[in-house]
């Protein structure tokens with residue numbers, strides 16, 4: 001077996017893994033990224049289908065976070081187009097939803113005398129207000145408890161679901177359905193009757209922070225381009241990114257990680273490393289370590305905490321836009337589909353000339369049990385007909401991407417608020433990615449954020465490296 005030695009092995013090239021690798025390589029550490037698939041990026045990547053550049057998961061990128069900062073710090077190109085609008089579709093109307101749009105929504109509803117929209121607007125505002133109050137109360141509580149945020153949240157959890165809370169305020173089915181769509185679409189991709197009100201309040205509060213939540217973008221040529229730009233940083237600094245390379249085991253001796261065993265297209269490789277960062281998911285990390293008494297409590301906590309989130313993602317081709325609106329649209333009045341984005345209205349590099357691509361997200365009937373796949377496909381197909389009248393004549397399904405709760409790459413490894421720490425029982429083994437998010441964070445920015453946290457820890461743990469070779473050209477593709 002061939003041998004190799006690096007400062008740090010990164011298992012997986014999703015947003016968390018590639019962020020950690022690019023930063024560490026930038027700071028001069030010798031890094032090896034092992035990615036088992038042929039393409040980089042995991043659920044933040046691009047798959048080519050019939051001439052369309054289709055997302056493998058994430059589409060809308062929250063700006064002004066560590067995700068964007070990684071590109072600034074490392075000098076990688078961050079080519080992002082603004083996607084300022086977030087709207088919601090109620091019946092045939094499309095109304096602004098976020099940011100200045102909340103005011104506009106109220107006005108549009110008022111002007112049109114659509115009482116249920118108006119009433120919903122008020123409830124929506126009051127939710128944010130209540131959330132702020134609750135967050136304030138929690139901060140107060142924290143002063144008197146030596147517990148961290150996570151414990152406080154746990155002690156408050158489970159008493160009432162968001163749907164139950166909503167039903168205390170209204171029995172209007174349209175408002176309840178619209179609210180379900182917003183929660184599924186923007187917050188956790190779970191059903192509102194399956195997630196605690198507490199967690200949604202926290203998220204509303206973070207949305208009320210204009211600096212954090214109101215700038216969005218998308219990659220006009222697909223996310224894989226952004227990931228490749230970060231991979232180039234790694235390679236330009238003299239480190240390595242290997243695709244079709246699967247980590248089979250994390251080596252542990254005397255309570256410390258000593259490296260990994262991996263298979264490459266050329267054969268097996270034994271890599272020694274001072275630090276191992278896993279982006280494979282917390283459960284997968286545990287499997288890669290194998291039986292180890294150090295992990296007993298950790299595994300118990302993991303089983304109690306993580307709740308993988310399923311999804312059905314639709315990639316729909318058409319010759320006219322089925323949803324003729326830029327930005328992200330929250331779809332209401334449907335059974336499963338809660339989000340739609342017409343990618344080709346933002347960029348003509350996404351598909352063949354004259355063709356359109358609609359991206360949809362459908363929340364399964366239950367997010368806590370394995371899907372009845374046939375039933376879910378039927379729900380999504382019926383929603384297409386109901387919400388997009390042009391679909392019947394002009395639309396064609398490129399692919400329904402079904403990600404069940406046991407999928408290797410689910411919608412999310414766990415919803416916000418149900419996360420594990422980045423640290424493991426082994427002091428030089430860390431997790432990054434969407435199972436170890438900071439409170440109040442979700443999606444790909446959350447993964448970049450926890451990668452930064454781990455990189456800070458690694459820099460304190462390892463001796464300062466010699467200055468890395470400076471690349472001769474900027475790290476762009």
Ligand SMILES: Cc1cc2nc3c(=O)[nH]c(=O)nc-3n(C[C@H](O)[C@H](O)[C@H](O)COP(=O)(O)OP(=O)(O)OC[C@H]3O[C@@H](n4cnc5c(N)ncnc54)[C@H](O)[C@@H]3O)c2cc1C
Pocket residue numbers: 011012013014015016017034035036037040041042043044056057058059060061062245246247248279280281284311313361403409410411412432433434435442443444445447
């Ligand atoms: C349909 C859908 C829509 C979404 N929409 C959005 C959105 O609009 N905005 C947003 O911000 N987020 C969105 N998300 C969530 C976002 O995509 C994820 O939270 C994020 O991309 C997860 O990144 P990660 O760091 O956890 O890595 P992952 O994407 O989980 O990547 C992990 C990588 O590790 C590799 N790997 C695993 N095991 C091994 C091994 N043993 N050896 C080598 N490699 C291994 C995998 O192949 C994979 O490439 C969406 C997700 C889905 C599915």
